[in-house]
Amino acid sequence: MLKAFGRGGFALKNFSQQAEDLRGTEIEKARAIAGIWLWLLMVPDVAFALCLVAGVWLAAQGELSVGGLVAFFATATVLRWPVESIGFLLSMTFDARTATDRYFDVLDAPNSITDPDRPVTLAAPPGRLAFEDVHFRYPDSPARFPDLLDGVNLVLQPGETMALVGLTGSGKSTLTALTTRLYDVTQGKVTLDGVDVRAFGREDLRGHLAMAFEDATLFSASVRDNVLLGRPEFAERSAAADAALEEALQVAQAGFVRDLPDGVDTLVGEEGMSLSGGQRQRIALARAVAAKPAVLVLDDPLSALDVDTESLVEAALREVLASTTALIVAHRPSTVTLADRVALLEDGRITAVGRHSELLRTNEHYRFVISSLEDEERRDATRQNAREEAAR
Template sequence: MATSLAPTTDPGPATGGERRSAVRALLRLWPYVRPVRARWTGAAVVAVVASCLGLVFPLVLKWIVDGPVADRDPGGVWLGAGVLLALGLAEALLFGLRRWLVARPLAGVEAAMRADLYRHLQRLPVAFHDRWASGQLLSRATTDLMVVRMFLAFPLTFLIVNGVTIVAGLALLVVQDWGLGLVLLAPAVPLIAVCYRFEHGYADASRRAQDQVGDLTTVVEESVLGIRIIKGFGRHRSQARAFRDLSRTLRGTELVKARLLAGILAVITLLPEAALGAALVLGTVQVADGGLSAGTLVAFLSTALALRWPIESIGFLLAMSQEAATATRRFFEVMDEPEETEPDAVAPGAVAGGDGLRFDGVEFRYPDAEAGSVPTLRRVDLHIRSGETMALVGATGSGKTTLTALVPRLYDVTGGRITLDGRDIAAMSRAELRTLVSMAFEEPTLFSASVAENVRMGAPGAGDAELERALGVAQADFVARLPQGAATEVGEQGLSLSGGQRQRLALARSVVGAPRFLILDDPLSALDVHTEAAVEAALRRVLADSTALVVAHRPSTVLLADRVALLSEGRVTAVGTHHELLRTNAEYRHLMSGDDTDPERAAQA
């Protein structure tokens, strides 16, 4: 993986002025919530009952004050105290039951979403991964899904619970004394307006923060994977500055969120408190005038105080809802990306016949290329006969790696077609195609697994004999000297091995399944001269049983091939044996000699 010393940016849709409905975004979670809807609904009902029990407290207090207290009845007071204690215990037990009901199923929702995201990422075209920073994908699979789970477990439930509690509580207040009830209802309209403005401002800040977390994750990941480059070039200070700048940007965005939240909390707290103070003054005057009983005033004020938390929590719940809506949008930005297309009807069975590998008028332009730009590959016509090895030679940037990537359909051609023994690869499923074609990439990527597991990725069903054969072809005798042999873990990216060792394991992976078609992208570039000669000798036996296309830069690799194709500026300009092209083609002579002389001038000499 390439290491960048600059922060990456989210390639997803621009959302700086995003104004889409949070509700509409959150409704897309329904397919994941549906399997646990019964337990979640039960938890919500339990929470509503528990919250509404809190509204019974003021009614009991009214009865105690106007009854036993006014009548000086100690027994009645003790009875009222017992009722209040029982209500408190019941409320606590119900809230505990709610948490038990939602914890396990919502953890399952998060796991299901993460599994779907990972599965979808594996099925997205390579062009998608070319555009998206890995940190952005990691943050969606971890932080964003955690935010969604927390929203489903707490804010969503309590938006419903607190809404019901506020409506029920206000109804009780109006019933107890409609005049005082209207006083407490007065802040409703300004609160709704403030919440509306807060929602949009916080949504923008939340989106920026979550995108910046993705950028920060990318920098951390690249710093860890590229630690040798950073240390080798003494770039730790510049990398630390890049990290610090991103951290400061994220900190600034989080402070914007904090200011917005502080502002709405201040308003949500101030307006109801002012209304409560006014109601307290008016109620006290009415009690003094005999127009209101002391018990009714106590019940009224107790009900109003019971509504404080549901009202004051609106700010937190709206903030968490906006963060969850943003996380949901970010999740579905990836999930909405189209997967690799498969043909409508896939012909079963293996490829038969002996036509080999053929490129017919192949053109290719990268998906993110500007409209009207020159294609990377233009009218490529090339035929590699069955059992033949073709070397592909060309200057840097001529399109060699791109051409090889088209065979296993890492990218799809934009013009022309590619056939294997007469069958158009576009009519094959990728699963079938990739059992026929094996590839060794220019970059020998390994995974955090054992040597055997890395090699067997080329053929999961390969036994020990096939594994030993593949390691022998790749001259990977160093494996026997590892602590656990082929069972040794190679570590992340295989960085515990040398470049040449990684390349040999990547070559072994490509040949372990004895493929019909073999694509090798400069497979020996990291090997020393002696190891290269030994690998070439063993590789000749493998190539004799395969139809192979080998990207080559050195004459020793070219000599593995029966014929050579010269690729120049996206077109095949010459095909022949190595010696024929040396005699007849100045550009080929120039590439093989390593001479800095301009090939056009050399041809005129």
């Protein structure tokens, strides 16, 4: 990044300055420690030397027996270490206290997203996802701002695929995060088959509903473990697990994993192999698909894919989506065409719901949003062509 912007020199200067400051502080610290150690070690030794001189003198005068002198030094030597170690222990207590304070800062942070006392369970997997007068604001947003979501009403019928479209920053990602209780609504409710999501146990809820995010996070684990994360029953290798893995990778067009050094057992994520944004997105998408949820929520899961791969993923997704209720945030007109209906998020509300062609005809704001998405897509395509040119 810095290289790309030609700011390497500036960053280096900044870094050198900070390194210089750190070096100064470290030297100062070493000086202080050396000073303390000097006194800590010198004072007892000097005292010992003075006692020895005084003792020898007293013994020579006959006021102290040689045995008494030896006994004194024997006792003093035994006691010296315990007394010194009290000093160490005291200084360690201060370190430990600071560390414990920070530890409890984290642990004591209240978690407002908790399981209800009597969680509801459903007999059959849910199909209908509804937002009923949903209001939401982030706790740290200034009071003068209106609610980010200001009365969202939207119903997804069982098996329906709904695309969510809106300008950037309109709150699409936030709305999807509410479904799986990454945040709780501040007013109104989100329901699955008419049951408030807050009435389910969290694990139960997240078993019904799987999500894939735009900025795909992979764990430091094999591709297999990353994809089958939502299927605890497949933690052991089995033919069924392999089949589920294959199917999910197929839907997400993640065949590239077979070319990795160890195939699906290649370690990816922070400590493993680095993958490109589009590759990570495809694995995250495979993870959501592999979970076989009743409701699938995808926050713009295809944004980093090139147009050709995207259409392949879409074709495969179409089959999965036929039987799944899905809410898909779309940043591309082509993703919108996957959906049965499209919902338009504007000023914190759903202002229009309908078929893509119908909304294009009747809704001014929808036309505006779609044309801005098309502009973006055109820019992406130009960039991609340039990359291909450069590769040739």
